Amino acid sequence: MSRPLVLLAAALFVLLGLAPLALMAARVTPEDLSALFTSDAAPLLGRTALYGLGVAALALLLGVPFGFLTARTDMPLASVLRPLGVVPLFLPPMMLAMVWTAVAQMRGAPAAYFVSALSTFPLVAVFAARAFERIDARLEDAARLVGGTRAVLRATLPLALPPALCGACLAFVFTINDFSVPDYVSWLGLPKFSVYADSIYATWRIDARAGRAVAMALPLFALTLLTLVPALALRRRGALASVVPDFRSSAPIALGPWRWPAFVFCAGLLAVGAFIPLGRLLWEAGGGHKGWSFGELATAFSMALERSRGDVRNSVVSALATASACVVLGLVLGHALERSRRARALEPWLVLPLAVPAVLFGIGIVVLWNRDATAALYDSNALVAVLLTGRFVVFAALISSGAVAALDPSLEDAARMAGVGPPRRLACIVAPALRSSLAGGFVLVFVLSLRELDATLFVPAANHTAMFRIFNQIHFGRDGFVAALALLLVFLIVLPGLLWSLFARKRLELLP
Amino acid sequence: MSAVSLDAVSVRIGARTLLDALTLEVAEREHLLVVGPSGSGKTTLLRTIAGLASPDTGAVSLFGTQASDGARMLVPAERRRIGFLFQNGALWPHMSAARQIEFVLEHAAVAARERARRASELLEWVELRGFEQRMPATLSGGEAQRVALARALAVEPKLLLLDEPLGPLDFELRAALLAKLGELQQRLGLTVVHVTHAPEEARAIATRTLRLRAGRIEDER
Structure with a gap:
């Protein structure tokens, strides 16, 4: 890999992802740190950790x-239910909260546990x-010869468990x-649930x-980092442990009389996590309690388009710019992570912007870019892409590095022997082979x-996005x-995945 | 002048020594067979000659030009103009048979009009006429290896490195590909360094056999 290219990508990552954090860290004073010990941070952190553990256990x-x-x-319709399983992850958790607190009259901690488990179980499901x-x-x-299906499960479950734990x-x-x-x-309203x-x-x-906000965030940052480090190790183990070069895939396991109960479990989970929330939003957009009609539905959608056209456009443009930047940056960094032992040291740094609480990362962006020299950028929608690229590039880099790990290195060696330079090897050999991961x-x-x-x-520039509009409204x-705006946002969220499923023959590789 | 000259070359990864102060001369037009158990350093030897692995100590020279001096790479792999036939062919999965060769020719600065003609010619050489638009996934093991051979020859190398090229093939295909290799070597005056697990098959076209063990030459005949 070309050293200048990797250095350029690393420098961009430092500017977008690490500089906001470094500037924030420099503002912490001893007073800020001592205030941490006098506040009620410890019990709050305990409650938050318990909340996270409970949700992770439910997701598992x-x-x-x-x-x-x-x-x-x-199981009937397994191939249909499997891709649909990611839909609850794609829905903004706040949207699920909006619906389920209204449908089931849930409040406080039970509502938060329920909604977060629904929102995060697909993470475990896709890894598993x-x-x-x-x-x-x-x-x-080999296991079946020893002890039938039970032995198969006992032999294979330990192989699937590390990725599921990740x-x-x-x-x-x-x-x-x-x-x-x-x-x-x-x-x-009551009962409140503070985290x-x-x-x-x-x-x-x-x-x-x-400084006070950073000091306040340090315990949460430490907790996140402590979780991400084993997650990365489990990811590496899970991604590679069970793949052999002359891989042979297994025939589906026959469930016998359990086929339909299994279907009810999976379809029910999807109904609760995606279909009921979307149905409820559709019902609300069409008039809800006042009486549902297509006329009301059309009015709600035209109002959403008319009043939020600018917000929706800003959201889509910044999301497209972020995704494009992350894929390019992630490809260079991900390839270096996998192919260069020295570059592997970058991995823990890559997760840092994701490890800090999102609110804090946003404040870091304000502190870094709110200056006279960068006023034009600070006021523009481009800052949203800058913020989101710094925070999310880790996903693109890890997905790329996972895919590079499965790519035969001799393909690149063959290009090298043919006189192809590093940037062109990346563009013409690596990128096409990794297209479903990219x-x-x-x-x-x-x-x-x-x-x-x-x-x-x-971030003021980010206050003109569809998600912020829903939050405010x-x-x-x-x-x-x-409801109509939320549905519009959901449609935009699922659109690229839907287009890929319809027109591409390869499965989308969404996992880091 | 030697085609390949290794002077006390050592390659280490961590505590493991893959090549241990290996000294070797390969004459021009020679077909050197390299055998030895798994982990003896056969593939590392080829990768070091190709410039894909860098030695920790020692010097590598190709046709009288020093290519590396210790860990310092004087001529990078992409400029050595060596043909390399990998164990599994290493065909790029998104390129057709002809495109594999044209892509190599692009980097050898061959004019666009000339590339298609040369690709067809090379495929014909390996008896794959009409396979131009076939994708790697649709080729049999033997066909894939022959496309890979055509691709390796596209740079018009003077030195061809073969890393167990017959491994995945059945007996008949192995014999056919070996015959093709022998014929090409004669016709093009190639120097060949050939790593194999099955020396008895390749001995007919080899001029010398080298046995490696633990990164050192154990035997030579």
Whole structure:
């Protein structure tokens, strides 16, 4: 790999992802740190960790069976349910909270646990599904000769567990750093459910002191980092452990009389995580309690388009720019991570922007770019792409590095022997071979960018996005307009994945 | 003048020594067979000659030009003009048989009009006329190896490195490909360094056999 190219990519990452954090860290004073010990941070952190653990455990309980049943069994419609399984992950968690608190009258902690588990179980399911399908048929056959299906499960489950645990670690990280769901369920009334991310938000909002907010965030940052480090190790183990060069895939496991109960479990989970919320939004957009009609629905959608056209356009443009930048940057960094031992040291640094609470990263962006020299950028929509690229490039880089690990190095060697230089090898040999992973990285970053709220709360340029508009609007009452705008956003979120499924013959590789 | 000259070349990865102060001369037009157990350093030897692995110590020279001096790469792999036939062919999965060759010719600054003609000619050489638009996934093991051979020859190398090229093929295909290799070597005056697990098959076209063990030459005949 070309050293100047890697250095350029690394320098860009430092500017976009690490510089905001470095500037924030420099503002912490000893007073800020001592204030941490006098506040009620410890019990709040304990509650947040418990919340994250509870959600991760629920995600594991739901995700492993879902992944196994859809990837390895003869369950009816397994091939349809498997790709649909990612839809709850694509829906903004706040949207799920909006719906389920209204449908089931849930409040406080139970609502937050329920919504976050629904939102994160697909993380475990997709990791588990990929691991189960990558187990070589001969391994299963050897186990089957020893003790039938039971022995097969006993032999293969340990192979699928590390990736599933990696998904659970990510579910934990997403949950403890999420501000929107606890904020929304608390805003609805008693009982409140405060978490640590709330207190960081409040510290900045009340004091507007960056140092205090950073100090406040340090324990959460440490907790996140402590979770991401094993997640990365489990990812590496899970991605490579079960793949052999002359791989043979296994026949689906026959469930016998359990086929339909398995289907009910998977379809029910999808109904709760995606179809009921989307149906409820459709019902609200069409008039809801006042009486549903197509006329009302059309009015709500035309109002959403008319009043939020600019916000929707800003969201889409910045998400497209972010996804494109992340794919290019991620390809260079991901390739270097896998092929160069020295570049592997970059990996822990790559996760840092994701490890800090999103609210804090947003504040870091304000501190870094709110200057006279960069005023034009600060006021423009481009800053949203700058913010989101710094935060999400890790996903594109890890997806690329995982795919490069599975790419035969002799393909690149052959090009090198033919006199092809490093940038062209990357563009003409590596990138085409990795197209479904690059497309997966693009879709994942696009989705995460469209649904991001926490990191954008304090950035003025990001206050003109569809997600921010929904967040603002729900605090002033719910109506058909909000539901229609939410549905519009969901449509945009699922569109790239839908287009890929319809027109591409290869499966989208969404996993880091 | 030697085609390949290795002077006390050592390659280490961590605590493991892959080549241990290896000294070797390969004359022009020679077909050197390299055999030895797994992990003896056969593939590392080829990669070091090609410039894909850099030695820790020692010097590598090709046709009288020093290519590396210790860890310092004087001529990078992409400028050595060596043909390399990899164990699994290493065909680029997104390129047709003809495109594999044209892509190599592009980098040898061959004019666009000339590339298609040369690609067809090379495919004809390896008896794959009409396979121009076939993708790697649709080729049999033997066909894929012959496309890879055509691609390796596209740079008009004076030195061809073969890394167990017959491994995945059945007996008849192995015999056919070996015959083709022998014929090409004669016709093009190539120097060949050929790593194999099955020396008995290739001995007929080899001029010398070298046995490696633990990165050192154990036997030579």
